[in-house]
Amino acid sequence: MSPLANAERALLVTIELERRFVRGALWPIEDEANELRELATSAGCRVASEVSVRRHEPVSATFLGKGKLEELAKTAATEQAHVAILNQELSPAQQRNIEEAVGIKTIDRTQLILDIFAQRAKSQEGKVQVELAQLRYLLPRLVGQGVALSRLGGGIGTRGPGEQKLEVDRRRIRQRISRLTDELKKMASRRDATRQRRKEVGLPVVALVGYTNAGKSTLLNRLTKAGTVVENRLFTTLDPLARRLRFASGQWIVVTDTVGFLHRLPHHLVEAFKATLEEAQDAELLLHVLDVNDPLVMEHAEAVREVLQTLALTEKPMVTVLNKIDRVEHPHVLARLETELLPAVPVSALKGEGIDELLATIQRMLKLPAGSSA
Numbered sequence: 001m002s003p004l005a006n007a008e009r010a011l012l013v014t015i016e017l018e019r020r021f022v023r024g025a026l027w028p029i030e031d032e033a034n035e036l037r038e039l040a041t042s043a044g045c046r047v048a049s050e051v052s053v054r055r056h057e058p059v060s061a062t063f064l065g066k067g068k069l070e071e072l073a074k075t076a077a078t079e080q081a082h083v084a085i086l087n088q089e090l091s092p093a094q095q096r097n098i099e100e101a102v103g104i105k106t107i108d109r110t111q112l113i114l115d116i117f118a119q120r121a122k123s124q125e126g127k128v129q130v131e132l133a134q135l136r137y138l139l140p141r142l143v144g145q146g147v148a149l150s151r152l153g154g155g156i157g158t159r160g161p162g163e164q165k166l167e168v169d170r171r172r173i174r175q176r177i178s179r180l181t182d183e184l185k186k187m188a189s190r191r192d193a194t195r196q197r198r199k200e201v202g203l204p205v206v207a208l209v210g211y212t213n214a215g216k217s218t219l220l221n222r223l224t225k226a227g228t229v230v231e232n233r234l235f236t237t238l239d240p241l242a243r244r245l246r247f248a249s250g251q252w253i254v255v256t257d258t259v260g261f262l263h264r265l266p267h268h269l270v271e272a273f274k275a276t277l278e279e280a281q282d283a284e285l286l287l288h289v290l291d292v293n294d295p296l297v298m299e300h301a302e303a304v305r306e307v308l309q310t311l312a313l314t315e316k317p318m319v320t321v322l323n324k325i326d327r328v329e330h331p332h333v334l335a336r337l338e339t340e341l342l343p344a345v346p347v348s349a350l351k352g353e354g355i356d357e358l359l360a361t362i363q364r365m366l367k368l369p370a371g372s373s374a
Contacts, residue, residue, distance in 0.1 A: 004083065004107075004115050009048035010040050011081035011104070013072065015064070015088050016054045027263065029054065031296055035263065036087045036109070043115050048079040062097045063090060069101040076104050085112055089266060092141040110137060110266045125187045132180040133269060135173050142169055188278070195282050203244075204253045204366050207280040209308065210289035211300040212260025215323040219289055219349035220257045223359075242279065247359070249369035256283065263303045270310050277311055285365050286318040287358075292334055292346070293327050301341065319361055320344040326351045 014036050016029040027035075029052050037047060053068055062069060063086070076084060083105045084098070090108040099106040107115075114134050121127045198205060208216040224243035241257040256279040270277075280286060288304060290297055301320075308314050320341040326348035328334050338344045345361050347354035363369070 004043050004045060004112075008045050008082040009080060010045040011048055011072065011076050011079065011084045011102075012036050012040055012050045013064075013084060013086045014050070014052045015058075015086060016052070017056075017058065017088070027296070027299060031299075032087055036085065039109075039112050039116065040085055043112055043119070045083070045085070048081040049075050051075060058088075058094075061093065062101065063088065063094045064098065069098065073102045076102055083107060085109075095141065109264075110269065113262065113266070113269065125184070128180050128183050128187070132177060132184065135177050135180070136268065139170065139173050139177075142166060142173075191278065195278075198254060204285070204368070205242075205256060205279070205283040206245075206253055206285045206287060206362060206366075207256045207258060207283035208287050208289055209258055209280055209304060210260065210321075211291070211294075211304055212262055214260070214289045214291045214294075214300070215349050216257050216260065216289045219287070219321065219323065219347070220255060222349045222352060222355060224255055247363065247368065251363075251368050253362070253366065253368075256280070261304045261307045263299065265303070265307055270307060280313060281311060283316070285362065286313065286316055287321050287362075288318050289321045289323050289349075290337075290341075291324050292322045292337055293324050293329075297337065298340075317365055319358075319365060321358060322346040323349055325353060 012033070014029055014033040016032065033050060033052055037050065040047060051072060053064060055064070059065055064072070072084065075081070081104055084102050085107055086098070087109050089110050090098070090106075095106055095108060114130065114137060117130045118134065121130045195205075208220060210216050220241060220243065224245050242254050243256075244252050245255050246252050258277055258280050286308075288301070290301055294300060305314065308316075320337075320343065322334065322337055322341070322344055325334060325346045334346060338346065343361065343365075345354060345358045347358050349355075
């Protein structure tokens with residue numbers, strides 16, 4: 001169900017709107033453009049051209065004005081772009097109208113993120129969550145899309161006699177959504193049983209949360225020797241991981257990794273991955289991992305806080321892990337972050353710096369016997 005073919009040439013359109021039209025913190029348009037470029041590259045696109053647009057408010061039918069759409073159409077033709085990617089969420093009608101005006105396939109930020117999720121999901125649960133989110137996104141967009149439902153996989157059903165294709169497509173998708181929802185409930189029940197067993201044996205759970213590409217998987221590897229794949233790209237780890245960590249005192253804990261958060265992560269995507277994020281909900285302690293070298297580190301911290309607020313997790317005990325200190329060029333920046341984000345522990349998950357202090361902090365926060373990890 002991926003809307004993007006490998007190495008498609010993309011026309012990136014970054015739109016800046018007034019604050020009242022945007023959920024979450026307002027970023028400078030240059031930073032929005034940088035993140036859109038990184039998302040597109042992570043999805044496997046080649047950037048053909050980039051256009052920035054500032055608008056007072058969106059046009060209801062096309063989001064953009066007529067003149068800007070004509071400019072995009074010319075740019076797409078000149079640069080031989082295959083797909084236009086906009087950094088805003090579009091209504092089904094807006095998406096169709098822009099596509100018609102520009103003359104090439106058009107996707108919004110949500111569909112781009114879903115495409116990356118689809119590429120990264122490896123576990124059965126991850127794949128089910130992604131497909132469910134894709135189908136819910138697709139359902140209101142069926143008109144005029146020529147959707148090939150054969151790509152959705154088996155078990156969808158066949159066309160009923162005398163029914164129009166659009167209604168059949170909708171019925172098939174609803175049936176598939178129902179099946180996937182049931183599957184996810186069964187998987188959630190198994191997860192509940194696992195978490196209950198941890199509680200019965202007294203295994204505290206520590207959950208890693210943070211902005212995508214902040215270094216959570218590297219930290220999980222450093223703490224537990226998990227062997228998680230680590231790459232310098234967005235959403236490398238989509239599926240949740242749970243690994244045991246043993247302290248020298250003999251006490252075991254469970255460390256879990258979760259899907260990376262993102263600026264303006266669409267609300268329904270948070271809903272889709274709630275089953276995965278339940279690991280964080282059941283944790284006794286959260287480790288909020290931040291890349292201290294990112295120019296938008298405080299904005300990333302706020303984006304994570306917003307998602308945690310959505311999940312009702314802001315009251316849970318949390319330690320900020322200031323990661324990648326091996327690459328810090330300005331020590332005063334690190335010192336400021338330590339002061340502003342208490343309690344905070346500077347570490348380099350890659351080099352191992354600060355890990356002993358982090359372990360001691362975890363033990364103190366969980367009220368465990370003192371001692372290093374074994």
